[in-house]
Amino acid sequence: MYIEVNDVSVKYRQKKSEFQALDHVSLSVRKGEFVCLLGPSGCGKTTLLNVMAGFEKAAEGSVTIDGEEVKGPDIRYVTIFQNYGLLPWRTVRKNVELGLETKKLPKAERSKIADQYIDLVGLGNFRNHHPHQLSGGMQQRVAIARALAVDPEILFMDEPFGALDAITRMKLQDDVRKLSDEEKKTIVFVTHDIEEAVFLADRIVVMTPNPGKIKSIVNVQLGAARDRTSDDFIMVRDKIFEIFHMKTDRTVEYYI
Ligand code: ADP
Numbered sequence: 336m337y338i339e340v341n342d343v344s345v346k347y348r349q350k351k352s353e354f355q356a357l358d359h360v361s362l363s364v365r366k367g368e369f370v371c372l373l374g375p376s377g378c379g380k381t382t383l384l385n386v387m388a389g390f391e392k393a394a395e396g397s398v399t400i401d402g403e404e405v406k407g408p409d410i411r412y413v414t415i416f417q418n419y420g421l422l423p424w425r426t427v428r429k430n431v432e433l434g435l436e437t438k439k440l441p442k443a444e445r446s447k448i449a450d451q452y453i454d455l456v457g458l459g460n461f462r463n464h465h466p467h468q469l470s471g472g473m474q475q476r477v478a479i480a481r482a483l484a485v486d487p488e489i490l491f492m493d494e495p496f497g498a499l500d501a502i503t504r505m506k507l508q509d510d511v512r513k514l515s516d517e518e519k520k521t522i523v524f525v526t527h528d529i530e531e532a533v534f535l536a537d538r539i540v541v542m543t544p545n546p547g548k549i550k551s552i553v554n555v556q557l558g559a560a561r562d563r564t565s566d567d568f569i570m571v572r573d574k575i576f577e578i579f580h581m582k583t584d585r586t587v588e589y590y591i
Pocket residue numbers: 347348349354356374375376377378379380381382383547
């Protein structure tokens with residue numbers, strides 16, 4: 336498997352006690368797969384993503400990517416956060432160039448690649464704008480362009496559309512799904528929104544809190560072109576809603 340999470344536990348020290356944010360979590364992700372981590376607030380989604388991306392250290396267990404143990408963040412994978420993380424004093428183009436600056440490319444080449452990804456996310460008319468001149472959805476598109484410009488093998492996304500209105504969110508979900516189909520990136524995407532997970536994922540990892548664990552794995556059998564209003568889609572969504580509320584003491588795998 337491409338990404339292997341092996342029996343990972345994470346504990347946070349709180350005033351007098353220890354809090355178990357992840358309790359012996361194991362998960363494998365195939366290359367090119369789109370996996371959603373789904374669960375209520377506090378179930379350890381961000382913690383698990385951060386352990387995979389190398390931002391957080393596991394107390395027990397390990398993560399490997401392509402056979403190598405993850406010891407810290409790596410240029411081969413990028414993370415997109417809910418708050419976009421753009422530099423306000425830089426233009427759209429300069430923000431997108433940011434990741435490319437660590438690659439030793441001539442300046443003209445950098446701008447060319449940046450422009451290509453700015454076009455890809457539909458912001459061709461806004462290259463010289465600053466983040467504050469853009470809507471939230473447009474800013475998140477800049478963040479996506481910046482992430483893609485470095486041609487990462489893996490995209491880690493932590494509730495990237497959480498702060499956006501429903502219409503914009505759907506548009507960006509379409510874009511990200513298309514990206515996954517066309518560019519074959521491996522994507523691990525955190526959300527607490529069942530519908531978002533059903534729209535995006537090849538596989539949904541349903542998590543549960545106190546302590547953070549994987550409750551079930553849902554292999555989504557809907558094809559690549561998904562229609563939020565189709566009977567199949569609604570059936571899968573309702574089934575996951577049921578799974579969400581089911582009580583189990585071991586991880587159950589579904590194919591729906
Ligand atoms: P989620 O992303 O699913 O909302 P998190 O991974 O952010 O969950 O957090 C899981 C649990 O760990 C939560 O109960 C949270 O309060 C706790 N937690 C997260 N980060 C820390 C920290 N740095 N120190 C103490 N507790 C933390």
